[in-house]
Amino acid sequence: MNYDFHHVHDRNIPDEERARLSSRFAGPIEAFFVRHIRWLPWIHAVMFVVFVTLILVPPFLPDPAETDGPLDHLSVFSNFAIWGLWFPLLLLSVLATGRSWCGILCPMGAASEYASKHGMRLTPPRWLTWPGTPVLSFLVVTILGQTAGVRTHPEASAEIFGGTMAAAIVLGWLFAPGKRPWCRHACPIGLLLGVFNRLGVVEFTPKRPEPGGDRWNDKTACPTMIDLKRKTESRHCIECFRCVSPQASGGLYLRLRRPGEEVEQIAGRNPNISEILFLFLGGGVALGGFLWGVMPLFNTVRDALGLWAIENDVTWLLHSGPSWLMSVHPERREVFLWLDFVMIAGFMAMTMAVFTAGLSALTLAAAWLSGKLGGGRSLWQRFLELGYQFTPIAMVSLVIGLGGGLFKSMTVIGIPAELVSLLKIGLFAGSVTWSLWLAWRILVRQGVTGAKVLPALVPGLIGTVAVALAWWPALF
Ligand code: SF4
Ligand code: SF4
Incomplete structure (x- = not known):
């Protein structure tokens, strides 16, 4: 029995290697995002308008003619933007940029967090923190999407995405102060992106890791409630850069890695x-x-x-x-x-x-x-x-x-x-x-x-x- 625990996950990356990796590629990216993070609320506001325009407006428009293309009718454009561009590119983007969609662009996650800041601050119940909840949510949304025709009818698209937005806001308002309980525990897209994020090249790693393994902790700065010092998995990290401070000796740093490395070290x-x-x-x-x-x-x-x-x-x-x-x-x-x-x-x-x-x-x-x-x-x-x-x-x-x-x-x-x-x-x-x-x-x-x-x-x-x-x- 000589299985290799030493390489399971190299938690104590030497300082020189960390500096080398960070300074060449990851360092400038890290510095850019840390410098511009203050613009995030504006990006979220723009994305919210895009969401409303593409998802909630088309059901109120007359149907397009059969010959209408994406540039002729908003409903056709919306369908093309969601299923022809957003969905496939979102999945592929995880390999190169991790869950950047979640941390930077997604209006649902952002709305959930804003609601959470002004909400009831209740402790998330067990049905929500149960690990099977996002799996169930994915199955229900996928089957309902098929029977309601989410890829064909704007009404179904508004129902699924609008319903997801409403659930994100309600759960945010009810639970966990200033965090994203929907994103951590229930979002079907988050689950999908989280699993595939393990294959990607982007990782946020603790500078001073603590042993004990990953756990959920709503007392951290992390919006998806990762216990930062014990972080070893990428799936819940939405790349919000809030735990990153290049000058500080603590916190996390951005690390670029080989595709698939995390799965190899699973x-x-x-x-x-x-x-x-x-x-x-x-x-x-x-x-x-x-x-x-x-x-x-x-x-x-x-x-x-x-x-x-x-x-x-x-x-x-x-x-x-x-x-x-x-x-x-x-x-x-x-x-x-x-x-x-x-x-x-x-x-x-x-x-x-x-x-x-x-x-x-x-x-x-x-x-x-x-x-x-x-x-x-x-x-x-x-x-x-x-x-x-x-x-x-x-x-x-x-x-x-x-x-x-x-x-x-x-x-x-x-x-x-x-x-x-x-x-x-x-x-x-x-x-x-x-x-x-x-x-x-x-x-x-x-x-x-x-x-x-x-x-x-x-x-x-x-x-x-x-x-x-x-x-x-x-x-x-
Ligand atoms: S987990 Fe879901 S709601 Fe949250 S940011 Fe990602 S896609 Fe948006
Ligand atoms: S680990 Fe850091 S970058 Fe990732 S979600 Fe948490 S605070 Fe944001």
């Missing part, structure tokens, strides 16, 4: 089941949300269920439901029945269950093999660590599957469709390779060395390739 970076659940459940539900629209089998089963409802007089299935729950837009020739709601939600839940069961079994197999081949720690710990190997493939799946608007707009501006397909295939191939690399690094740190790593890599490879194949229809 054993010492607070691995936890809520993120693994998100990768498996969230990845599965997103896949279901994409597949139901492209799989002929879905329509076959829907027709069979409809026929069964008619023959058995189950009439409620053949009626339309409330428009906040499902797409009811006769003027756009789209009216969902309860039948559609049940089918879409059921299909997504089923895909999620199969996806989660498959990836869990494969990760368990890898963790078991790791133990047999020299890996240290408990089976559960090895399972948690190896679950993170799927982070790159999950990220690329979401970019390509749900951020398809970006690739569509590439073809609209004249990039050949074959080239766009090649780009998607390249992204998938890259993420499969990266996932495999991460699995290898995690296994080595568990103590599996030399050629013994190869058999333990096989279950993860099967899982990664299976995920890529499941998203195959999104490639073309």
Whole structure:
């Protein structure tokens, strides 16, 4: 048993190395943000106006003509800006700039914090701090987004994003003085960005770290309530720069690192089941949300269920439901029945269950093999660590599957469709390779060395390739 704890997380980075890293690249970036942080409220105000214009105004406008483009009608522009640009670029930006969206631009997080400064200051209840809350919130928002048609109808977009904004403000107003309880405990986007942030090159590291591991602490200066001196994980850090003071001997400093470094060192970076659940459940539900629209089998089963409802007089299935729950837009020739709601939600839940069961079994197999081949720690710990190997493939799946608007707009501006397909295939191939690399690094740190790593890599490879194949229809 010779697993490598020394490299799990190098908490005591020598001063010279810190100075070298900071001074060359990170230093100027750090100094720039610290100098200009006072402009943040203005940026938030502008973003709030952009949010209202793009999300809350379009439902009150007449529908665009079929030939209208983004520059002809605000609704078309809003749809393009959100799904063609914001969503895919937000996911990709995490690799280069971490959660800069959250700390610098997001109007929802900012509104939550402003509300929190003037609110009730109650202690967050246990249902809110429960680690499963953001996972649940992600699942509910993703399924509701599909049934209400968030990527097609401005009303659904206003409901989902407006509802998220309202929840952020209410939770901020109720709980934690001057902090962002919504961002830390419940935001589905924050969860997504947090997990992928572990792959990114930006990290804020304590200058004088204390042992004990990460924990939640609402008495710190950090808006997402990170116990700053004990910080080892990046997922909750929204890059607000409030803990950074270049001249001070304490606080945190900005460090640029190798992509994926934190996942390689995951054993010492607070691995936890809520993120693994998100990768498996969230990845599965997103896949279901994409597949139901492209799989002929879905329509076959829907027709069979409809026929069964008619023959058995189950009439409620053949009626339309409330428009906040499902797409009811006769003027756009789209009216969902309860039948559609049940089918879409059921299909997504089923895909999620199969996806989660498959990836869990494969990760368990890898963790078991790791133990047999020299890996240290408990089976559960090895399972948690190896679950993170799927982070790159999950990220690329979401970019390509749900951020398809970006690739569509590439073809609209004249990039050949074959080239766009090649780009998607390249992204998938890259993420499969990266996932495999991460699995290898995690296994080595568990103590599996030399050629013994190869058999333990096989279950993860099967899982990664299976995920890529499941998203195959999104490639073309
Ligand atoms: S966690 Fe959510 S609400 Fe908070 S800043 Fe990030 S995206 Fe915005
Ligand atoms: S760790 Fe620092 S930069 Fe990150 S969110 Fe907390 S205060 Fe902001």
